[in-house]
Structure formats: C-alpha cells, structure tokens
Amino acid sequence: DAGITQSPRHKVTETGTPVTLRCHQTENHRYMYWYRQDPGHGLRLIHYSYGVKDTDKGEVSDGYSVSRSKTEDFLLTLESATSSQTSVYFCAISDSETGDQTNEQFFGPGTRLTVL
Amino acid sequence: AQKITQTQPGMFVQEKEAVTLDCTYDTSDPSYGLFWYKQPSSGEMIFLIYQGSYDQQNATEGRYSLNFQKARKSANLVISASQLGDSAMYFCAMRDGGDSSYKLIFGSGTRLLVRP
Numbered sequence: 001d002a003g004i005t006q007s008p009r010h011k012v013t014e015t016g017t018p019v020t021l022r023c024h025q026t027e028n029h030r031y032m033y034w035y036r037q038d039p040g041h042g043l044r045l046i047h048y049s050y051g052v053k054d055t056d057k058g059e060v061s062d063g064y065s066v067s068r069s070k071t072e073d074f075l076l077t078l079e080s081a082t083s084s085q086t087s088v089y090f091c092a093i094s095d096s097e098t099g100d101q102t103n104e105q106f107f108g109p110g111t112r113l114t115v116l
Numbered sequence: 117a118q119k120i121t122q123t124q125p126g127m128f129v130q131e132k133e134a135v136t137l138d139c140t141y142d143t144s145d146p147s148y149g150l151f152w153y154k155q156p157s158s159g160e161m162i163f164l165i166y167q168g169s170y171d172q173q174n175a176t177e178g179r180y181s182l183n184f185q186k187a188r189k190s191a192n193l194v195i196s197a198s199q200l201g202d203s204a205m206y207f208c209a210m211r212d213g214g215d216s217s218y219k220l221i222f223g224s225g226t227r228l229l230v231r232p
Contacts, residue, residue, distance in 0.1 A: 031218055042120075042207055042222035043161075056217065090161065094218055104151060105220055107161035 003027055004108040006091050012114045019078040021111050023091030025071075031094040032074040033105065034058075034066060036087040043090060049074055081115040088112050118143045120210050122223035129198045130231050136183070137193040137226045139208030147213025150191040151220065152182070155205040164206075167191055169213070195228075203230045 003026030013019050023032060031050055035043040035058075045058030047066040055066050063085060065077045078085055091108040119142040129135035141150065152164040167175045167182045175182040183192040195202055205227050209220040 033219060035222075040224055042122075042224045043209075043220075044222070045219050048217055048219055050217065058219065088159070092161075092220075104163040104166060105218075106163070107153075110159050 004091060004093055004106060006089075006108040006111050008111060009109065010112045012116065013081050014116050015082055016080050019081050019113065019115075021076040021089055021091075021113070023074045023076070023108055025074075025093050027093060027095070027106070028071060029093040029095040029106075030071075032068065033092040033094070034064075034074065034076045035090045035092065036060065036085075037090060037110075038087050046076065046089075081113075083115050086113060086115045118145075118210060118212055118221045120208050120221050120223035122208055122226050124226045125224075126227040126229070128229050128231055129195075129202075131200060132197055134194060134196045135198055135228065137195070137206050137208075137228065139191045139193065139223060141189050141191060141208075141210050143189075143210065143212055145212040145214045149211045149213070150182070150184070151209040151211070152180070152191075152193045153207045153209060155207065155225075156201075157204070161207075165193070198230045200230050200232060203228060 005024045007022045033048040034046040037043045044060045049055045049068040067075045089111045092105040094105045121140045148169045150167045154162045165177045165180045167184050174184050179196045181194045205225045207225045208223040
C-alpha cells in the first residue's frame with residue numbers, strides 16, 4: 001500500500017471557523033491532489049500540487065486554499081468553514097514524472113468533515 | 117469538456133454470476149486513460165484496472181476486465197464470478213493525455229450489491 005496518511009480522520013466544526021486538513025506521503029511522489037466526495041457527484045478535484053510550492057486550482061476550489069512546503073505534506077485549508085463544505089475529503093498522490101498514463105493515483109483513507 | 121457518465125446508481129447481482137457496470141466518457145483529446153476504482157463500505161479507494169486509449173486489447177486484471185469500445189466512448193467494467201466482497205461503490209474515472217495536471221475526472225459511481 002502506498003504510504004499516505006490523512007489527519008484528522010474525523011472532524012466536527014462550526015460554521016465560520018478555520019479548518020486545516022493534512023495529507024502526508026512517504027512515497028516521494030511529485031503530484032498530490034485534494035478531492036471531495038459528495039453523494040451523486042463522485043469525487044471532484046479541489047486543488048492539486050505538482051511540486052513544492054507549486055499548486056493550482058481544480059473544479060471546486062472556491063472557499064479552499066492549499067499549501068505545499070515539503071514534498072511529503074499537502075495541506076488543505078478552509079478559511080471559514082460553511083455547511084456546504086461538509087464532505088469526505090480524499091488526498092491522492094501520483095508519480096507521473098514520465099508522463100506514463102498508466103500511473104494510477106493512490107488515495108489516502110479520507111477525512112470526514114462535518115460543519116455545523 | 118471532459119465528462120464521465122455512470123448511469124446505474126445501483127445494481128444487484130447474484131453471487132458467482134458476472135456483472136457489467138456501465139461507463140461512458142466524453143473527451144476531445146485522442147490520448148486518454150480510463151480507470152476503475154472500488155470503494156468498499158470502509159471508505160478507501162482501491163484501484164482496479166486501467167485502459168489506455170491506444171491500447172489494442174481490452175485490459176484484464178484477474179476477475180476484472182474492461183470492455184473498451186472506443187467508437188462508442190464506453191469503458192464498461194465486467195466482474196466475473198461475483199463474490200460477496202465485491203459489494204461496494206465503483207467509480208469510473210478518466211485522465212486526459214494533454215492535461216499536465218494528470219488529474220482524474222470521476223463519474224458519480226455505481227453501488228453494487230452481491231446477493232448470496
């Protein structure tokens with residue numbers, strides 16, 4: 001199994017509070033991703049990183065920011081949480097240095113976030 | 117725009133029978149990859165099988181095979197000899213070859229229930 005951990009695994013917070021989710025990998029993969037999973041929508045990309053300090057927006061980036069100061073860590077921050085951000089958040093990594101399309105993404109265990 | 121469609125929200129199959137989960141995709145890029153992931157009730161995302169757009173043969177991995185029909189833009193997952201442990205959500209995903217982010221676009225998923 002790919003070495004990906006997410007913390008916390010569960011969190012309940014209140015509307016308006018800041019929240020930071022952490023993704024940590026031990027695989028030294030270049031690419032890291034944050035997705036959210038909601039019923040009826042599958043997984044949707046929030047932000048991704050293609051290297052240290054290199055990040056870009058995904059499909060549903062509003063209300064989220066990310067940072068990557070080290071290869072192994074990718075942080076997702078909700079500056080002011082809203083109830084619409086209640087979701088399951090998955091981190092994923094990919095080793096796509098060669099551009100080999102067969103490189104699948106490996107997923108972390110997920111973080112269940114509830115915003116009251 | 118890239119899009120993945122899974123039209124079966126839920127399906128039943130009898131244990132030991134084969135089942136086909138449908139997936140259609142839309143992309144204008146001639147180079148792309150198609151993935152299937154399994155998500156059991158425990159929540160983790162498990163990579164099952166990959167098909168490249170230029171692959172000449174349908175992909176197979178154990179009891180999983182991918183019925184790839186390029187002209188129809190479909191990439192259906194076939195599970196042979198279903199087992200109780202196959203009960204899970206199944207997601208089809210696509211990655212465009214021209215997308216430097218290597219991100220995945222997911223369908224909304226199909227929940228499969230295997231009956232004993």
